Amino acid sequence: MSRRAPISVSLILILTAAVWPPAAGAVVPMTALPAGASADSTGADPGGMDLDRIPQGAATGYMVGTTLLAEGDLAGALPFLAQAYRMSPDELTFARTYRDVLQQVGYLRDATDVARRIVKGHPESYEGWERLIGLNVAQERYADAREALTACRAVHPDSSRLDLVEAELLLRTHAWAEAMAAYRQALPRHPAHQERIYGAMAELASLLNRPEEAAALWTEGLAAKPESRSLRLGRIQHLVDNQRDEDAMTVAVEGDSLVAAQGRDRAWVELTSGMIAQAGREEAAVALLQPMWERDVLDVGAALQLSRLHARAGAWERAITLAREITVRWPEAARPHLFLGEFLAGRGDLEAGETEIRRAVELGGEDPDNLLALISILSRRHPDLFTGRAAAGAAQAPVREVKELADRAAALLDDDAPLSVRMMLGATYQGLGDHESSIAFYERAAEDPELRRNALLNLSLACEETGRRDEALAALETLLADHPDDHVIQNALGYTLADRGQDLPRAESLIRSALKSEPENPAYLDSLGWLLHRRGLPLEAFDYLVRATNALPEDPVILEHLGMVLLSLGRHDRAYEVFLRAEAVGGDSANLEAVLKDLQPAAPAGGER
Numbered sequence: 271m272s273r274r275a276p277i278s279v280s281l282i283l284i285l286t287a288a289v290w291p292p293a294a295g296a297v298v299p300m301t302a303l304p305a306g307a308s309a310d311s312t313g314a315d316p317g318g319m320d321l322d323r324i325p326q327g328a329a330t331g332y333m334v335g336t337t338l339l340a341e342g343d344l345a346g347a348l349p350f351l352a353q354a355y356r357m358s359p360d361e362l363t364f365a366r367t368y369r370d371v372l373q374q375v376g377y378l379r380d381a382t383d384v385a386r387r388i389v390k391g392h393p394e395s396y397e398g399w400e401r402l403i404g405l406n407v408a409q410e411r412y413a414d415a416r417e418a419l420t421a422c423r424a425v426h427p428d429s430s431r432l433d434l435v436e437a438e439l440l441l442r443t444h445a446w447a448e449a450m451a452a453y454r455q456a457l458p459r460h461p462a463h464q465e466r467i468y469g470a471m472a473e474l475a476s477l478l479n480r481p482e483e484a485a486a487l488w489t490e491g492l493a494a495k496p497e498s499r500s501l502r503l504g505r506i507q508h509l510v511d512n513q514r515d516e517d518a519m520t521v522a523v524e525g526d527s528l529v530a531a532q533g534r535d536r537a538w539v540e541l542t543s544g545m546i547a548q549a550g551r552e553e554a555a556v557a558l559l560q561p562m563w564e565r566d567v568l569d570v571g572a573a574l575q576l577s578r579l580h581a582r583a584g585a586w587e588r589a590i591t592l593a594r595e596i597t598v599r600w601p602e603a604a605r606p607h608l609f610l611g612e613f614l615a616g617r618g619d620l621e622a623g624e625t626e627i628r629r630a631v632e633l634g635g636e637d638p639d640n641l642l643a644l645i646s647i648l649s650r651r652h653p654d655l656f657t658g659r660a661a662a663g664a665a666q667a668p669v670r671e672v673k674e675l676a677d678r679a680a681a682l683l684d685d686d687a688p689l690s691v692r693m694m695l696g697a698t699y700q701g702l703g704d705h706e707s708s709i710a711f712y713e714r715a716a717e718d719p720e721l722r723r724n725a726l727l728n729l730s731l732a733c734e735e736t737g738r739r740d741e742a743l744a745a746l747e748t749l750l751a752d753h754p755d756d757h758v759i760q761n762a763l764g765y766t767l768a769d770r771g772q773d774l775p776r777a778e779s780l781i782r783s784a785l786k787s788e789p790e791n792p793a794y795l796d797s798l799g800w801l802l803h804r805r806g807l808p809l810e811a812f813d814y815l816v817r818a819t820n821a822l823p824e825d826p827v828i829l830e831h832l833g834m835v836l837l838s839l840g841r842h843d844r845a846y847e848v849f850l851r852a853e854a855v856g857g858d859s860a861n862l863e864a865v866l867k868d869l870q871p872a873a874p875a876g877g878e879r
Contacts, residue, residue: 604634
């Protein structure tokens with residue numbers, strides 16, 4: 271090969287598991303204690319050795335060190351264990367304990383030196399060789415690790431214990447042919463690891479651009495382990511990658527037949543068709559699924575996959591017809607009604623879509639997806655739902671329902687729920703004016719790199735609304751550091767600083783940079799106008815705010831800003847009219863009513879507005 275190819279993560283799992291035990295297992299096991307001691311007082315075992323024959327300073331250091339280990343104080347234990355080891359370096363228990371603590375606190379080179387002395391003095395110990403190999407691997411000293419493994423083989427020529435370690439060390443050092451041979455040799459000697467060995471061999475063949483060999487290995491492995499999910503998935507993925515879609519579907523059908531015979535849910539056909547579609551061959555996926563639907567051999571998941579593929583192609587009528595047939599075939603299933611509702615809404619029939627999604631909620635009220643879908647379609651059917659205009663009268667009903675749906679969905683979430691769901695719930699609560707509830711959802715959603723930008727932008731707004739001004743500013747500063755040229759973030763941070771009257775020169779620089787990217791963006795025009803107002807330049811501010819208002823004539827925040835600038839210019843009558851408009855389109859009623867009351871005497875005669 272012309273360059274070194276990256277190694278798949280799955281190829282290194284065996285090595286990681288086989289070479290070194292978890293840190294908790296590094297302390298000497300407690301099988302015996304010296305006379306007069308107890309488990310609580312020592313926390314470690316001297317290995318049944320006679321402490322009387324060991325120099326007093328070494329024995330004392332070891333006992334003090336292991337007592338500190340039992341208390342969890344590794345750093346405190348280390349100097350005492352070092353004392354014991356240096357005074358009695360050939361005492362195996364002292365050496366092992368000292369080596370293990372060195373490794374746990376991160377002194378890998380020192381731990382390696384001790385491990386090397388252990389195998390020199392006790393070559394019969396597999397544990398010593400395995401730990402020495404593991405320490406070398408941890409430092410990516412693969413040549414040293416292979417040297418240690420070769421030395422171990424010389425002492426234990428008939429052992430198979432390190433077969434897999436050897437194969438994967440060869441892999442890490444890019445000895446491809448030797449690694450493949452080592453895996454093949456290990457295969458019959460390690461029946462418990464056949465699944466992982468076949469997977470490693472097949473991936474290695476793919477890495478070496480030998481697709482036929484990889485295919486044969488996936489097939490061989492699946493024949494040996496037909497119930498293996500990882501081997502079936504690898505076989506299907508390999509076939510899909512090589513555009514052998516019919517063969518991939520055959521493997522999927524076999525897998526579904528196997529799990530169905532065991533009373534488990536089928537999923538391979540659905541998964542495989544999705545992989546084919548994701549590879550850009552949606553028509554091929556439809557062509558494979560449609561005859562299976564007509565023969566009535568698809569389960570509900572695969573049937574819904576077919577309907578979704580029609581919808582993604584814009585074939586709404588076919589998608590809707592198929593979804594209706596699925597609801598008839600599986601009348602008690604919620605998801606077909608969810609899909610049908612979303613297809614109807616996608617075609618533009620929101621009322622019919624809402625009816626079907628409500629049916630999905632009736633059948634599957636414990637599924638957050640159904641609840642969130644109903645929130646989504648209600649927001650589309652009631653455009654004022656999240657604008658603040660639905661606060662009174664009959665319009666309150668959908669607001670109350672959305673709040674109830676959001677609370678139910680939030681209560682159903684577990685730690686494995688997609689972060690996109692948390693993002694939607696955050697937006698829902700924020701849209702309803704419950705900024706406090708939205709914060710926790712945005713904080714979790716920000717853990718997803720794809721959601722992070724929008725989650726932190728919304729989080730900053732929610733924090734601002736709840737009085738957490740420092741947190742709001744910190745979120746925006748973090749975003750700007752991550753995206754220094756993002757004009758949305760520039761404007762958001764610039765506006766926040768301007769609104770606080772803080773670091774106005776920097777705020778103006780940020781906002782003007784955003785405006786340079788989009789000179790007619792009304793949000794950016796508003797930000798600059800408001801900043802100029804805060805700097806005591808009402809005439810300049812007025813020009814920008816008029817332009818912003820012309821672009822967004824019903825934005826309450828822009829109208830409030832324009833009203834404040836008009837007041838500073840002495841145009842009380844015009845300011846009164848603008849504040850009235852701001853209140854009518856959902857502005858902050860409490861603040862606006864106070865301002866309007868103060869301005870009432872300046873209103874035109876006769877009560878005209």
